Amino acid sequence: KIKSSSLFAILFASATLFSCQNKSDKKETTQKTNNKPNIVFIYTDDLGYGDIGANGATEIKTPNIDDLANGGVRFTNGYASSATCTPSRYALLTGVYPWKNKRAKILPGTAPLIIDTEQMTVPKMLKEKGYHTGIVGKWHLGLGTGNVNWNETVTPGPNEVGFDYSYIMAATQDRVPTVYIEDGDVVGLDPNDPIEINYKKNFEGQPTGKKNPELLSMKWHHGHNSSIVNGIPRIGYMKGGEAAKWSDVDMADHFLKGAQDYVKKHKDEPFFLYYALQQPHVPRTPHPRFVGSSGMGPRGDVIVEADWVIGEFIKTLEAEGLLENTLIVFSSDNGPVLNDGYYDNAVEKLGDHTPAGGLRGGKYSLFEAGTRVPFVTYWKGKIQPTVSDALVCQLDLLSSVAKLVDSETRVDDSKELLDVFLGKSNEGRESLVIEATSRTAFRKGDWAMIPPYDGAAKNKLVNIELGNHKNYQLYNLKTDLGQEKNLAKSNPEKLAEMIKDYEAILGD
């Protein structure tokens, strides 16, 4: 078996080299780089561990994601670095624990870039190895250095931290500016209708969600009552830029096309694509053809939609003959939330679906559902289908992908776990510090430890338990996945060991 597959690899590699030699006049570089696999991160926004069929969901259908999960390594202990978006994305790209960067918090649309342009990132590392690098989708890591002028090229941004190409939304779907930005320029901007953004104060005479409920097609529940775009009240105030405003219901198709076009354009060179979907984050705006598809209201419908675009994207890789030369990593930036600020029936129509898949908490939480997320690696013909319970984190992708492409780059917090990601080893990381809204907790072996925190036990607006408690919490996840039995008092030795290891990492 091994022999024939390596023979195949040699034949395949030499065939690839040969065909490229014919095509390209830059023989030298092409030969060196073209045997490198393409790398694609498909990253959803707020998708819970239990939101996909492969992780046990029965009430919602995600056949395309399930194909990846069942045809690759499906991780049962795969973690985002944080229970919210910005810090997780920061860690994904830089390999640095987000709690080491004070600015890695949920950012307004006007926040400056929080990745140092000198810092190592996944795309930077890959660029050094001859890859073309692109991002399509949600950014939410800040742009510019302070007062962004949206009517000029916005910089620094993704293009200054390693991406050759970027097609992004600045922050979130519920935050202004509600426009797409390509390589720093707002797409479709009419210079006679400049964009102004303010997160503190409205522009005179502009309607808001708060004052003009009659203009709304979606009602706000908490927050989300500033400027109105497409009948949806947002966070932050925006004036101008009418022609550039995105169409929410078309966003999924739009980003899909961006991702497909990127692949088609760069299929003849090794590429890295970070495809960051907006679903199922609020506001949930399924394209009309998906409305009603889940029976669960908009949250379910946009998950079906996300699954569909992922399927279409994979078809493109296949049609271009790239699937067997592409490592795909699928994951989510943080755990699930139902009501995240709009009335959209996510709670009312949930039925028997369990977005957290039996884990406690959700988005914003130090309990497991905050950070334990769908996590899959897929590489047709290269990764054997398996289920792995190794502890892995999105943090680890930088060093692991570096190893894959023969880069020397390693970042301390990012563990090199290439064999684990390729399904050849079950030896994941020993421990992990997880983060949720500026608090941290600790995972090691079968255990989870949450230090004492002041603050509400539950965020009542979103109806999620945050993990705060006046005492230490200690859970054995092997016997108590739902974190119901606090063993801190009955197992002081384990608690002491966990605290010691955790503090050693924090104090590093």
Ligand code: NG6
């Ligand atoms: C919160 C928003 C929430 C969501 C979140 C960011 C309010 C009341 N809530 O502040 O709706 O936008 O930020 O989500 O405004 S994340 O997935 O990008 O981290």
Ligand code: CA
């Ligand atoms: Ca998110």
